[in-house]
Amino acid sequence: MSLRSPVLLVLAMALIDFGVSGISLAQDRAQGAIVIKDDAPIYSSDEGPKTIAKATRGYAVGGITVIMGMVKSYVPETENGRAHILYLGTSRGPTGAVKGSTEKNALRKRAWMSTDDLAFFTYECGCGEEKEPCAPVETAGWISERWNQCFVEARDKKLAELRTEWEKGGQGSTAPVAAGDPGSGEKALTNDDIVSLSKAGLGDEVIVSKIQQAPREALDVSVEALLKLKKNGLSQPILDAMVKRVGQRK
Numbered sequence: 001m002s003l004r005s006p007v008l009l010v011l012a013m014a015l016i017d018f019g020v021s022g023i024s025l026a027q028d029r030a031q032g033a034i035v036i037k038d039d040a041p042i043y044s045s046d047e048g049p050k051t052i053a054k055a056t057r058g059y060a061v062g063g064i065t066v067i068m069g070m071v072k073s074y075v076p077e078t079e080n081g082r083a084h085i086l087y088l089g090t091s092r093g094p095t096g097a098v099k100g101s102t103e104k105n106a107l108r109k110r111a112w113m114s115t116d117d118l119a120f121f122t123y124e125c126g127c128g129e130e131k132e133p134c135a136p137v138e139t140a141g142w143i144s145e146r147w148n149q150c151f152v153e154a155r156d157k158k159l160a161e162l163r164t165e166w167e168k169g170g171q172g173s174t175a176p177v178a179a180g181d182p183g184s185g186e187k188a189l190t191n192d193d194i195v196s197l198s199k200a201g202l203g204d205e206v207i208v209s210k211i212q213q214a215p216r217e218a219l220d221v222s223v224e225a226l227l228k229l230k231k232n233g234l235s236q237p238i239l240d241a242m243v244k245r246v247g248q249r250k
Helices: 006-025 149-167 191-199 202-215 221-229 235-249
Strands: 029-035 040-043 049-055 060-063 065-067 070-073 082-090 105-113 118-124 138-140 146-147
Touching: 006 060, 040 146, 060 149, 118 149, 146 149, 146 202, 191 202, 191 221, 191 235, 202 235, 221 235
Parallel strands: none
Antiparallel strands: 029 060, 029 118, 040 049, 040 105, 060 082, 065 070, 082 105, 138 146
């Protein structure tokens, strides 16, 4: 049967996706984020105006990527400028997102937020359940969950950094956690920069060296991003270098 069959095409894409996700999960790290402004919309999907609630500044969320409804990794996938996030909530919406609400009887739920409203941080895996070592939550009662220790420690560290910036009048960084010297004057290396270097005709060796030596980076190695880079003609050595560099974030 030809690979033009819709069923086979779906299976082929699933296999590709599974392979890429294995790279991400092998890093033993996951990502969460801090909301950096008040009244930040929490959307029900990756597009459209429908919202679930509005989050207060300092509210924390986890990241998630799914395929066919199943968890692939606890790193936020992005669509249309929005990040796929986990929050602790009830049927009435996110707990703690709105002033005065609590996390009592809360369970993990999914939603979307603008990447411009979030400051991302990385946390170590290991506090989650055996089958979900990178999950940011743990059981906290009969029908309730809470953020686990791995997530909380990284969240509190990032929040302390942001509060220092806020006291100085800054908004806080919305870029993914970047490796290198945060005080460097050079802007963080992005996927668009890599594509531009490739289209300019620079060889793999030069681009890989740039990825390895850039003082700062904000590279996106989500499944969607890697597939897009592949379609733009980037070679496997370049993709491997990007994944390795992101895996070195601390």
